[in-house]
Amino acid sequence: MSSPAPKSPELSDKSKKYDRQIRLWGEHGQTLLEAATVCLVNVTAVGCETAKGLVLPGIGGFTVADGSTVKEEDLGNNFFLDASYIGKSKALACKQLLQELNPDVNGDYVDESVDYLLENRPNFFDSFDLVIASNLNEKTLLLLSNRLWESNVPLLYCRSLGMMGTIRLQIREHCIVEAHPDNPQFDLRLAQPFHALQEHLNSTEVTSKVPWLLVLYKYLRIWQKEQPDGHKTPNNYKEKNQLREVIRKEMKADEENHEEAIKAVNTAFGAGTVPSALKAIFEDEACELLTKKSNIFWIMAKALKSFLIHDNNGNLPLPGVLPDMTANTDSYIALQNIYRQQALQDADQVYHKCQDYLKQLSLPPDTIDERSVRLFCREAAGLTVMRGTRIAEEYERNSRLLPLMEENEVQDNLTAYNFALRAYERFLSECGHIPGECTAEQDIGRLKTIAGKMLGDLGTHATISDDVLHEISRYGGAELHAVSAFIGGCAAQEVIKIVTKQYKPIDNTFIYNAVSTESVTLKL
Numbered sequence: 001m002s003s004p005a006p007k008s009p010e011l012s013d014k015s016k017k018y019d020r021q022i023r024l025w026g027e028h029g030q031t032l033l034e035a036a037t038v039c040l041v042n043v044t045a046v047g048c049e050t051a052k053g054l055v056l057p058g059i060g061g062f063t064v065a066d067g068s069t070v071k072e073e074d075l076g077n078n079f080f081l082d083a084s085y086i087g088k089s090k091a092l093a094c095k096q097l098l099q100e101l102n103p104d105v106n107g108d109y110v111d112e113s114v115d116y117l118l119e120n121r122p123n124f125f126d127s128f129d130l131v132i133a134s135n136l137n138e139k140t141l142l143l144l145s146n147r148l149w150e151s152n153v154p155l156l157y158c159r160s161l162g163m164m165g166t167i168r169l170q171i172r173e174h175c176i177v178e179a180h181p182d183n184p185q186f187d188l189r190l191a192q193p194f195h196a197l198q199e200h201l202n203s204t205e206v207t208s209k210v211p212w213l214l215v216l217y218k219y220l221r222i223w224q225k226e227q228p229d230g231h232k233t234p235n236n237y238k239e240k241n242q243l244r245e246v247i248r249k250e251m252k253a254d255e256e257n258h259e260e261a262i263k264a265v266n267t268a269f270g271a272g273t274v275p276s277a278l279k280a281i282f283e284d285e286a287c288e289l290l291t292k293k294s295n296i297f298w299i300m301a302k303a304l305k306s307f308l309i310h311d312n313n314g315n316l317p318l319p320g321v322l323p324d325m326t327a328n329t330d331s332y333i334a335l336q337n338i339y340r341q342q343a344l345q346d347a348d349q350v351y352h353k354c355q356d357y358l359k360q361l362s363l364p365p366d367t368i369d370e371r372s373v374r375l376f377c378r379e380a381a382g383l384t385v386m387r388g389t390r391i392a393e394e395y396e397r398n399s400r401l402l403p404l405m406e407e408n409e410v411q412d413n414l415t416a417y418n419f420a421l422r423a424y425e426r427f428l429s430e431c432g433h434i435p436g437e438c439t440a441e442q443d444i445g446r447l448k449t450i451a452g453k454m455l456g457d458l459g460t461h462a463t464i465s466d467d468v469l470h471e472i473s474r475y476g477g478a479e480l481h482a483v484s485a486f487i488g489g490c491a492a493q494e495v496i497k498i499v500t501k502q503y504k505p506i507d508n509t510f511i512y513n514a515v516s517t518e519s520v521t522l523k524l
Helices: 013-017 019-035 045-055 090-099 114-120 138-151 195-203 212-225 237-250 256-264 276-283 296-310 329-360 370-378 391-395 413-431 440-457 466-474 481-500
Strands: 037-041 061-065 106-110 130-134 155-161 164-170 173-176 384-387 509-513 518-522
Touching: 013 019, 019 481, 037 045, 045 061, 045 090, 045 130, 045 155, 045 481, 061 090, 090 106, 114 138, 130 138, 130 481, 138 155, 138 164, 138 391, 138 413, 155 413, 155 481, 164 413, 164 481, 195 212, 195 329, 212 237, 212 256, 212 329, 237 256, 276 296, 276 384, 296 329, 296 370, 329 370, 413 440, 413 466, 413 509, 413 518, 440 466, 481 509
Parallel strands: 037 061, 037 130, 061 106, 130 155
Antiparallel strands: 155 164, 164 509, 173 384, 509 518
16 A cells, blocks of 8 residues: 655644735745834725735734714715714724724724824824824825825825725835745756856756756757857847757657757746846945944945855855756756756855945844845846935925826826825815815816916916816715725725835835726825
């Protein structure tokens, strides 16, 4: 009888609970998520939906800040308020119902408005990793955004009004190690094999059982001998086709690894060089001039730069990751181990350089650990730094909004709605009530005047069409739950990207029109 298959290792309760998301951002990403705390400003439908999308995957903690009480009209579009809370604290109601979704998450509430907190407890927001706010008036939004910019606390501001929704991310600097590109290229170093790989490639007989990488290398050498310089790799369609034909001529029937080698010709070469985005990181002042306050990203970036220049002939450290290949187990594992060992050696050199920089900065050695450096080296080709802008800059003459405007009218539908929502927020500040709530026609006239003045302050004579302003006014400040749920779901994803330092967040404005199901991302 054959022996029974070995049992899979038992997953912990936490791993079972969060298994699907851990597959996306890993155990280290989950750890960062569980260590993060966020503040939700204003209990609106879109704000609660955003918080829901963070509580379910296990955010470390959240605090709800809202000084108002639950009214009957709040119940129609917000699932995190119910009739038993009418007349009671909106922040308490939201906190309790959100926490029921995941008992492992710490919840708290502050029964005070954001205006009160900014005036009397301005340092309240400094301890949070990120603040989520929604549907504020212009004065409060600018006060909050400026305070958070000074404190270097990211702000995610959401709007949901009728069939319109927007997300605006305000963040000073965001360093991304794991960008998760859609089509990652494997770094195989076939053009310039490192010593251990060169020995393995030269000493291993190419059969139908070995990984396609060995097949491709064998026929690459044959193809190179036919070239004038003898060392180049195929760079264009013609040369790649020539290499494919060389493999086909020698191929016998049912040699799957040869078929894979032919397919891999397009993607097997070219990795390992420094991409333009990484060059920009190396040339950044933050990389050149390290201080005690430098983010560890910049310390590792400088160590990586030194490794490239002085130790690796300008090539990136080897990631040590191989694609799947049809081969017998022993030959694939042998090849995999060679790549892994070289990757560990490269990362070890970068780690020691990091330690040298930490010593120069009088920082403790455990500021950067080996695991972080290995991850940094593995993802070196996709390192990204995003620098944001203050929300207040959108109200200044040098606003990035200006190029989006035509001479006479804001033509793009989504841009017009985004600007109309800002005019709506100024209306709230100046008039003290919601446009369209009482006298719709009169309010549309006031809203048009406000929008015209705002555009004039930016130095443009463009206007917003009456249809757009009428659409904004006719909602009377109402949120539709379906739109708020969509915007809240998108916003929660952006928060997770920032907290886990994985995937690229929006830069910096997302606009959605549920009437036409159109969306756009703009940098404002």
